[in-house]
Amino acid sequence: MTSGEITVGNPVRTDVDKTSAPSAPVTVRAHGLSKSFGALKAVNNVDFTVTAGEIFGLVGPDGAGKTTIMRMLAGVLSADTGDIEVDGVDVTADPEQAKLHLSYMPQRFGLYEDLTVAENIFFYGELFSVSRTDRLVRSQALLKAAGLADFQKRLAGQLSGGMKQKLGLICALIHTPRVLLLDEPTTGVDPVSRREFWGILYNLRESGVTIILSTAYMDEAERCSRLALLHAGEIRYCDTPARLKATMPGVLLAIISSNPRALREALTGQTGILGVLLMGDRVHVRVDDPAQRIPEIRASLANHHVEITSIEQVVPGIEDVFVALLGSEETA
Amino acid sequence: MNLRRLFALAYKETLQIWRDPRSLAIALLMPLMQMAILGYGVSLDIKHVPLCVYDQENSQQSRGLVQDFVSSGWFSISRRLEREADIRDAMDRGSCNAAIVVPVNFSRTLAMNGTAPVQAIFDATDVNTTNIALGYAQGAMAQASREFVTGWAAAHGTQPSLVGQINLEPNTWFNETLDSRNFIIPGVVAVILALVGAQLTSLTISREWERGTMEQLISTPVTALEVMLGKLTPYFMIGLIDAGFCLAVAIFWFHVPFRGNVITLFTTTMLFLIVVLGIGYLISVRIRSQLGASQVALLVTMLPTNLLSGYTFPIDQMPAAIQALTLVVYARYYVTILRGVFLKGSSLTDLWMPIVGLSVYALLIIWLAARAFHKRIN
Numbered sequence: 001m002t003s004g005e006i007t008v009g010n011p012v013r014t015d016v017d018k019t020s021a022p023s024a025p026v027t028v029r030a031h032g033l034s035k036s037f038g039a040l041k042a043v044n045n046v047d048f049t050v051t052a053g054e055i056f057g058l059v060g061p062d063g064a065g066k067t068t069i070m071r072m073l074a075g076v077l078s079a080d081t082g083d084i085e086v087d088g089v090d091v092t093a094d095p096e097q098a099k100l101h102l103s104y105m106p107q108r109f110g111l112y113e114d115l116t117v118a119e120n121i122f123f124y125g126e127l128f129s130v131s132r133t134d135r136l137v138r139s140q141a142l143l144k145a146a147g148l149a150d151f152q153k154r155l156a157g158q159l160s161g162g163m164k165q166k167l168g169l170i171c172a173l174i175h176t177p178r179v180l181l182l183d184e185p186t187t188g189v190d191p192v193s194r195r196e197f198w199g200i201l202y203n204l205r206e207s208g209v210t211i212i213l214s215t216a217y218m219d220e221a222e223r224c225s226r227l228a229l230l231h232a233g234e235i236r237y238c239d240t241p242a243r244l245k246a247t248m249p250g251v252l253l254a255i256i257s258s259n260p261r262a263l264r265e266a267l268t269g270q271t272g273i274l275g276v277l278l279m280g281d282r283v284h285v286r287v288d289d290p291a292q293r294i295p296e297i298r299a300s301l302a303n304h305h306v307e308i309t310s311i312e313q314v315v316p317g318i319e320d321v322f323v324a325l326l327g328s329e330e331t332a
Numbered sequence: 333m334n335l336r337r338l339f340a341l342a343y344k345e346t347l348q349i350w351r352d353p354r355s356l357a358i359a360l361l362m363p364l365m366q367m368a369i370l371g372y373g374v375s376l377d378i379k380h381v382p383l384c385v386y387d388q389e390n391s392q393q394s395r396g397l398v399q400d401f402v403s404s405g406w407f408s409i410s411r412r413l414e415r416e417a418d419i420r421d422a423m424d425r426g427s428c429n430a431a432i433v434v435p436v437n438f439s440r441t442l443a444m445n446g447t448a449p450v451q452a453i454f455d456a457t458d459v460n461t462t463n464i465a466l467g468y469a470q471g472a473m474a475q476a477s478r479e480f481v482t483g484w485a486a487a488h489g490t491q492p493s494l495v496g497q498i499n500l501e502p503n504t505w506f507n508e509t510l511d512s513r514n515f516i517i518p519g520v521v522a523v524i525l526a527l528v529g530a531q532l533t534s535l536t537i538s539r540e541w542e543r544g545t546m547e548q549l550i551s552t553p554v555t556a557l558e559v560m561l562g563k564l565t566p567y568f569m570i571g572l573i574d575a576g577f578c579l580a581v582a583i584f585w586f587h588v589p590f591r592g593n594v595i596t597l598f599t600t601t602m603l604f605l606i607v608v609l610g611i612g613y614l615i616s617v618r619i620r621s622q623l624g625a626s627q628v629a630l631l632v633t634m635l636p637t638n639l640l641s642g643y644t645f646p647i648d649q650m651p652a653a654i655q656a657l658t659l660v661v662y663a664r665y666y667v668t669i670l671r672g673v674f675l676k677g678s679s680l681t682d683l684w685m686p687i688v689g690l691s692v693y694a695l696l697i698i699w700l701a702a703r704a705f706h707k708r709i710n
């Protein structure tokens with residue numbers, strides 16, 4: 001969430017360039033996709049294209065429509081209008097054909113809690129007609145990568161949240177999907193498990209699997225090749241994390257203060273201040289012109305008796321970008 | 333259809349059933365308990381029909397007649413009445429289901445004519461009990477008749493020309509007790525299997541929705557038909573075990589004579605199980621909560637099978653419109669089949685009519701069930 005993690009985003013982009021060549025390109029294309037629940041437009045005229053070897057991230061606030069899009073891509077929810085193409089197959093017309101090459105991990109844990117780890121893996125392997133040897137080889141490798149090798153006999157219901165998510169991923173990968181759909185796969189997962197999780201995802205991308213995931217974690221959003229920023233069922237922005245950052249208007253200042261709330265109070269609404277965002281012990285302040293505004297801020301804070309430790313210009317994180325972009329949408 | 337996926341589903345479902353011993357115990361023990369309750373309910377009712385006695389003569393002979401009713405074990409005297417008008421009152425209050433009226437000059441008429449009328453009145457609200465009670469009354473009368481005849485022979489040295497005091501002689505040969513019970517218990521088996529079968533499968537689909545496992549399942553290439561067959565297979569096995577239990581209790585515990593052959597019983601029972609499990613499955617597909625599905629299954633099976641299957645209320649005594657309605661009550665076919673196989677030793681060909689009825693039903697249910705489930709969330 002802090003600037004230290006932003007650097008993680010950069011190697012990801014170079015990876016994309018490395019892996020764009022091998023294996024036939026598999027694409028997922030959504031066109032004019034809409035879905036309403038009664039009067040509520042959960043997804044409104046959404047378009048995007050994802051190419052093989054990409055990790056495409058859907059990001060947005062609660063209720064933005066991420067799950068609804070995922071479900072339509074997985075062929076478990078029918079779209080009102082629009083079409084989806086997965087690997088040349090029209091999902092809206094023939095969802096069953098598409099499901100052969102697709103793996104979907106729902107937001108809510110979707111495996112059988114009264115079955116063991118091994119039994120769940122076996123079950124999903126059978127549903128995708130994976131041969132016995134393939135299943136054994138793949139499951140051993142995946143269990144090892146996920147740190148679950150010692151838990152094969154444990155009931156899925158007795159796993160921790162993070163272990164459950166990793167088991168979900170293993171079951172999704174027990175066949176060889178060309179498209180992997182993950183709906184908030186790491187929510188409630190500890191940092192170590194999340195790193196293992198992403199390790200597996202990077203390897204998959206290397207082998208040409210198209211990955212679409214939704215996430216609530218900004219550091220994860222930074223690791224995606226491209227991001228779609230969703231709001232109220234619409235894609236507001238869709239680009240690489242780096243280019244999204246470039247579109248952010250203004251410059252970001254990080255101010256460290258013992259009283260960040262008072263600091264926000266003092267600065268909100270002041271001229272030249274585009275946005276104020278609390279980030280734990282610090283406050284991110286977006287300004288139009290740092291050279292002019294920094295002295296003004298210092299003066300204003302002194303006026304309000306808010307003590308500060310430091311002010312410095314920082315590289316924006318993706319969270320800053322989203323707040324900035326969605327915030328300006330909101331007022332526009 | 334892919335057999336591998338079908339087996340995977342059946343195996344998974346079996347594991348889940350196995351891991352839930354409470355539900356499994358209910359599935360296996362419930363039918364046995366119901367069998368005991370309903371089976372004994374049948375025989376208890378029939379053992380002690382409450383009887384009102386209006387003995388106008390109160391002689392040794394009339395008391396002997398009443399005693400024959402009591403010692404038969406089928407009646408217990410609930411009230412002794414002093415006036416004819418009290419009979420009606422007693423019946424209205426439900427204090428008796430049957431009454432006997434012994435006339436003032438009973439023993440004199442009997443001695444002179446060798447026959448004497450005794451009036452028997454039955455509360456006909458419950459046709460079934462009435463029929464049975466009537467049979468008992470005839471039995472008791474026959475016993476009294478035999479005593480009278482032996483007495484007469486001893487006194488006169490000859491047989492009386494006119495035998496029993498009361499009409500309906502032929503029924504003295506007929507053992508009503510066993511017959512009604514034998515008649516009803518196969519029906520009880522049918523009703524229990526109809527109830528339990530639908531309960532078993534009414535939860536299969538709704539459970540997946542409720543636990544959140546359905547979304548991932550329907551994102552795989554598994555087909556709706558595979559889901560249906562895979563899920564029904566283990567319950568079919570449980571259903572067969574339940575049927576075996578119930579039929580064994582009927583034969584070995586309640587001693588209902590089994591005159592037919594096991595193959596006929598087995599094939600028709602499988603046919604019936606397909607129908608009841610299919611109905612539970614259909615409900616499960618339609619209703620996404622487990623509680624709701626199980627309640628609907630109970631409602632849909634309980635009333636029709638109890639009232640319209642002919643297991644307690646004979647279908648041929650129903651009004652024509654209701655009789656027509658019973659044609660859609662699948663349990664009626666199995667009730668007929670079981671009675672035939674048990675009591676008459678009927679073969680598959682003898683039973684072709686109910687078997688065709690049940691087969692049509694089974695095909696219809698399978699067809700509906702196979703089309704009912706869609707791999708969609710909405």
Ligand SMILES: Nc1ncnc2c1ncn2[C@@H]1O[C@H](COP(=O)(O)OP(=O)(O)OP(=O)(O)O)[C@@H](O)[C@H]1O
Pocket residue numbers: 037040042060061062063064065066067068069107
């Ligand atoms: N089956 C449904 N029936 C009615 N409304 C629904 C249904 N599914 C989703 N919605 C509504 O559609 C909107 C989008 O929901 P969706 O689950 O796609 O959001 P989300 O981005 O996944 O949110 P979250 O981050 O909370 O998971 C929400 O307002 C939600 O309440």
Ligand SMILES: [Mg+2]
Pocket residue numbers: 066067068107183
């Ligand atoms: Mg969601």
